[in-house]
Amino acid sequence: MTVGSLRTPAILIDRATALRNLDRMQAEAIANGIRLRPHAKTHKSPLVARWQVDRGAIGICCAKLGEAEVFADAGIENIRIPYPLHPANADRLVALSNRTHLSFIVDHPAVAKQWSEALVRRARQIDVLVKIDVGFHRCGIDPAAAGAVDMIRMVASLPGLRLKGLLSHAGHAYHAHTEDELKAMADTEARTMRELADRCRSAGVKIEEISAGATPPARFSITQKGFTEYRPGNYVYFDRTQVALGAATFDDCALTVLATVVSKPAPDRVIFDSGSKTLTNDGARGFDAAPGHGVVIDHPDLLIERLSEEHAIVKATKGSTKLEPGDRVRIIPNHSCVVSNLVDQAWLVDGDGAEALPIAARGRIT
Amino acid sequence: MTVGSLRTPAILIDRATALRNLDRMQAEAIANGIRLRPHAKTHKSPLVARWQVDRGAIGICCAKLGEAEVFADAGIENIRIPYPLHPANADRLVALSNRTHLSFIVDHPAVAKQWSEALVRRARQIDVLVKIDVGFHRCGIDPAAAGAVDMIRMVASLPGLRLKGLLSHAGHAYHAHTEDELKAMADTEARTMRELADRCRSAGVKIEEISAGATPPARFSITQKGFTEYRPGNYVYFDRTQVALGAATFDDCALTVLATVVSKPAPDRVIFDSGSKTLTNDGARGFDAAPGHGVVIDHPDLLIERLSEEHAIVKATKGSTKLEPGDRVRIIPNHSCVVSNLVDQAWLVDGDGAEALPIAARGRIT
Numbered sequence: 001m002t003v004g005s006l007r008t009p010a011i012l013i014d015r016a017t018a019l020r021n022l023d024r025m026q027a028e029a030i031a032n033g034i035r036l037r038p039h040a041k042t043h044k045s046p047l048v049a050r051w052q053v054d055r056g057a058i059g060i061c062c063a064k065l066g067e068a069e070v071f072a073d074a075g076i077e078n079i080r081i082p083y084p085l086h087p088a089n090a091d092r093l094v095a096l097s098n099r100t101h102l103s104f105i106v107d108h109p110a111v112a113k114q115w116s117e118a119l120v121r122r123a124r125q126i127d128v129l130v131k132i133d134v135g136f137h138r139c140g141i142d143p144a145a146a147g148a149v150d151m152i153r154m155v156a157s158l159p160g161l162r163l164k165g166l167l168s169h170a171g172h173a174y175h176a177h178t179e180d181e182l183k184a185m186a187d188t189e190a191r192t193m194r195e196l197a198d199r200c201r202s203a204g205v206k207i208e209e210i211s212a213g214a215t216p217p218a219r220f221s222i223t224q225k226g227f228t229e230y231r232p233g234n235y236v237y238f239d240r241t242q243v244a245l246g247a248a249t250f251d252d253c254a255l256t257v258l259a260t261v262v263s264k265p266a267p268d269r270v271i272f273d274s275g276s277k278t279l280t281n282d283g284a285r286g287f288d289a290a291p292g293h294g295v296v297i298d299h300p301d302l303l304i305e306r307l308s309e310e311h312a313i314v315k316a317t318k319g320s321t322k323l324e325p326g327d328r329v330r331i332i333p334n335h336s337c338v339v340s341n342l343v344d345q346a347w348l349v350d351g352d353g354a355e356a357l358p359i360a361a362r363g364r365i366t
Numbered sequence: 367m368t369v370g371s372l373r374t375p376a377i378l379i380d381r382a383t384a385l386r387n388l389d390r391m392q393a394e395a396i397a398n399g400i401r402l403r404p405h406a407k408t409h410k411s412p413l414v415a416r417w418q419v420d421r422g423a424i425g426i427c428c429a430k431l432g433e434a435e436v437f438a439d440a441g442i443e444n445i446r447i448p449y450p451l452h453p454a455n456a457d458r459l460v461a462l463s464n465r466t467h468l469s470f471i472v473d474h475p476a477v478a479k480q481w482s483e484a485l486v487r488r489a490r491q492i493d494v495l496v497k498i499d500v501g502f503h504r505c506g507i508d509p510a511a512a513g514a515v516d517m518i519r520m521v522a523s524l525p526g527l528r529l530k531g532l533l534s535h536a537g538h539a540y541h542a543h544t545e546d547e548l549k550a551m552a553d554t555e556a557r558t559m560r561e562l563a564d565r566c567r568s569a570g571v572k573i574e575e576i577s578a579g580a581t582p583p584a585r586f587s588i589t590q591k592g593f594t595e596y597r598p599g600n601y602v603y604f605d606r607t608q609v610a611l612g613a614a615t616f617d618d619c620a621l622t623v624l625a626t627v628v629s630k631p632a633p634d635r636v637i638f639d640s641g642s643k644t645l646t647n648d649g650a651r652g653f654d655a656a657p658g659h660g661v662v663i664d665h666p667d668l669l670i671e672r673l674s675e676e677h678a679i680v681k682a683t684k685g686s687t688k689l690e691p692g693d694r695v696r697i698i699p700n701h702s703c704v705v706s707n708l709v710d711q712a713w714l715v716d717g718d719g720a721e722a723l724p725i726a727a728r729g730r731i732t
């Protein structure tokens with residue numbers, strides 16, 4: 001296929017750009033003696049996971065068992081699920097662990113005990129890490145709490161679980177307002193994790209791994225002492241938010257949405273056929289988060305002002321645009337991970353050539 | 367299956383509630399002598415479309431050809447696409463018109479002429495309506511513009527196109543602040559459409575149909591004189607936004623998201639396994655649009671404060687909650703249509719029984 005012949009909207013992945021992004025992050029990881037374990041949520045594609053592993057990644061991360069099942073079936077041999085799985089999923093987890101080297105996280109004492117019982121009952125032992133809240137205040141135990149080390153020691157003592165170490169995710173980095181603030185978040189995360197690991201070791205708890213990961217602070221985090229593993233996800237494609245957070249340039253953005261102008265109701269308004277069903281309503285984030293549902297390449301005067309499910313309502317901020325129905329544009333979305341999740345298939349693009357890229361782990365919500 | 371045995375998150379459709387919603391709207395349409403043509407975007411399910419047609423709907427609407435193809439293959443015999451399709455899709459449109467009675471809209475003179483040429487070249491004539499902008503300022507021609515009637519007459523004159531009438535969508539009703547404002551929007555839409563139709567008829571242009579449709583103003587619009595057809599979509603499931611717009615009660619909401627508490631990092635914070643990959647980041651709308659990413663049934667003290675892709679971060683606004691990991695909740699989402707688009711399959715629920723409901727037209731973006 002050629003890009004020009006694709007039906008729109010279409011999700012395009014520029015192969016050379018994506019590979020360059022993978023190469024760069026892998027080189028950074030190797031240079032800093034840290035293992036790279038990309039989060040597959042951004043691409044949800046076994047082919048892209050294979051690219052990552054072939055470049056030296058130790059394995060991948062998945063958010064849900066359903067995603068991990070797809071990648072295990074595709075031959076990915078080491079999968080970590082940095083998600084607080086519930087023991088109701090014990091049978092699925094054990095079945096999956098027969099097909100890939102599996103690990104996951106715990107962050108709640110009662111859940112950890114239930115996992116232990118469930119795995120002992122099934123005569124299995126699975127690697128776990130304890131999730132630490134380093135400031136995002138989503139999951140994870142509070143590292144400053146009096147009982148933090150006790151909780152980790154308790155997990156280490158549970159049969160059926162093999163404690164490997166500590167894991168964090170600086171999701172609050174997405175809300176940093178300045179480069180300095182972002183760097184401070186990265187520094188704090190690393191210090192927090194090192195200090196907690198030291199306290200654990202002093203208490204006789206073995207901590208082999210300290211795993212962190214998020215694309216926005218990667219440039220600051222990957223050089224920190226103490227981390228053994230880094231788990232960026234978005235870096236394969238990047239997006240408008242990552243550019244606004246200083247993690248990438250627009251030239252690094254590998255995922256774009258190809259759209260067609262389907263109407264021009266006024267000289268200063270055009271309608272693209274890419275609505276929230278391709279761009280999603282995820283807002284822009286970053287240091288100077290600008291309005292709009294993505295950036296229209298080569299049309300800096302266009303503002304994607306509103307989305308319906310199937311329409312982008314686009315304002316020409318300089319009063320008019322030369323775009324007419326039938327013209328095509330490419331859009332860098334605010335958030336590329338959620339775009340991948342909307343379609344069964346993207347297109348891998350080399351110049352004007354396009355080949356199908358199945359998104360096999362799309363929609364695996366459980 | 368039983369609801370209790372489902373993996374979570376899961377999209378549940380309460381069958382009795384959905385059928386009651388269909389019955390009510392159909393009865394309203396019949397009582398007012400108006401044809402009902404539901405928009406299938408909300409359910410994307412051939413089974414639900416069949417329920418609608420079996421109750422008396424004249425057919426359905428789809429937003430894109432890809433959706434219409436699914437429903438035509440499932441035997442739906444009358445499909446309208448109220449979307450400004452581009453003539454690049456002429457071959458697909460003609461092929462589809464061989465399998466179902468098809469109609470679509472035009473709202474741009476050059477596009478209408480290109481469609482005419484494309485259809486004449488293929489020796490076909492297809493029904494069209496001209497889209498009128500009644501205040502949403504998305505697509506559609508300005509009914510107050512000097513050339514509005516001329517544009518409609520021009521379409522009527524084009525070979526290959528068979529002008530059936532006028533079509534509107536009061537999407538701005540979603541942004542109404544009060545019941546009175548919503549009713550005024552409905553009144554204005556109806557008056558605008560009647561007057562424009564009269565002007566067309568005075569100019570010798572035959573207008574057989576005046577089609578309108580949107581769930582929020584349906585209770586005011588369906589009783590208006592002049593409309594021949596109404597096209598609500600969301601009314602089959604409703605959602606938090608429709609409740610906030612006075613179009614439904616929470617008891618009318620047929621679609622809920624079943625979620626499990628996967629962590630409780632603090633007494634006032636629990637994590638559900640339903641993130642933006644099930645609830646989406648579509649915000650709440652309505653007269654008193656409240657914050658939060660949905661309503662947790664039976665837990666009025668819980669605020670779904672933030673979403674990650676796979677996590678809902680939920681605050682207990684009264685300081686603590688009794689929910690513990692493993693507990694299950696049901697959530698009424700802000701916007702049900704976009705939830706349907708995220709999964710291959712929902713569950714049709716009768717009491718505690720659950721059977722698979724394939725969402726066959728999910729993700730058909732072109």
